[in-house]
Amino acid sequence: IYVRVFDNATPDCSTNTTFALNVTPLPFVVVPSPLVVCDDNVPDGLTAIDLTDRDTEITGGVPGTLVSYYLTSGGAALGTSPLPVPYTNISNPQTVYVRVEDPTTGCYDTTTLELQVAQAPVAFLPDPLAYCDPDNDGYGEFALSDAELQITGGAPGLTLSYHETYENAQNNVNPRPISYQNIVRYTQIIFVRVVSSVLTTDCATIVPLTLNVLPTPVVPLDIEDYVICDTNSDGTVQFDLTGKAPEILGTQSPSDYVLT
Numbered sequence: 001i002y003v004r005v006f007d008n009a010t011p012d013c014s015t016n017t018t019f020a021l022n023v024t025p026l027p028f029v030v031v032p033s034p035l036v037v038c039d040d041n042v043p044d045g046l047t048a049i050d051l052t053d054r055d056t057e058i059t060g061g062v063p064g065t066l067v068s069y070y071l072t073s074g075g076a077a078l079g080t081s082p083l084p085v086p087y088t089n090i091s092n093p094q095t096v097y098v099r100v101e102d103p104t105t106g107c108y109d110t111t112t113l114e115l116q117v118a119q120a121p122v123a124f125l126p127d128p129l130a131y132c133d134p135d136n137d138g139y140g141e142f143a144l145s146d147a148e149l150q151i152t153g154g155a156p157g158l159t160l161s162y163h164e165t166y167e168n169a170q171n172n173v174n175p176r177p178i179s180y181q182n183i184v185r186y187t188q189i190i191f192v193r194v195v196s197s198v199l200t201t202d203c204a205t206i207v208p209l210t211l212n213v214l215p216t217p218v219v220p221l222d223i224e225d226y227v228i229c230d231t232n233s234d235g236t237v238q239f240d241l242t243g244k245a246p247e248i249l250g251t252q253s254p255s256d257y258v259l260t
Contacts, residue, residue, distance in 0.1 A: 045092035087255035120203040126150040128210035138185030
């Protein structure tokens with residue numbers, strides 16, 4: 001644009017100058033999909049959320065663009081009081097406002113992001129599973145699915161997987177077969193990951209399941225006959241069967257076992 005500047009009193013005396021008009025496009029902005037996170041250990045629908053998880057989606061991957069989040073649309077327009085990261089939501093769901101700015105030109109555009117906190121399934125602590133060990137080596141075969149009803153409380157639409165460590169259960173890796181032989185002698189903890197097969201989130205509840213391998217009493221294969229003389233020759237005699245207990249149990253403590 002060319003500009004002529006002159007004095008009204010002396011219009012013939014003037015000075016000329018120029019300036020340019022530049023139209024800079026707004027930053028590229030994509031309306032993001034809802035940011036769905038799993039609730040923390042307190043099932044209140046409020047949890048710390050990493051808002052930057054949606055930065056790349058919002059900018060379309062364009063580098064060098066500044067993304068910030070605000071509680072109000074006015075805050076996003078002015079760029080004042082951005083939300084901290086991580087941010088703990090104040091309602092569920094909640095809408096926050098996004099400012100996308102080109103740091104070179106100062107041009108910005110705004111959009112919104114919906115925050116959703118999903119609940120993990122309810123799961124219950126099961127009773128330990130027990131296996132009677134015939135050879136007393138401390139190992140046994142467990143049907144892990146025997147604990148399923150207790151864990152789910154009979155609720156439908158739940159999927160269970162079994163893991164040897166809590167970390168594997170968290171990351172949903174290396175699930176173990178339902179027919180499982182313990183790898184720690186006598187007592188082992190298995191971690192059960194419970195997720196909904198109906199909801200689209202992978203929020204999981206993890207509960208421990210104890211496996212107990214119980215020793216089987218050792219008894220002799222051949223026990224001597226219990227012989228009592230028939231003093232009145234009527235063919236019937238009163239036997240005190242508990243008298244065979246020491247022979248049956250050997251060195252095992254009688255107080256640890258019940259004989260029937």
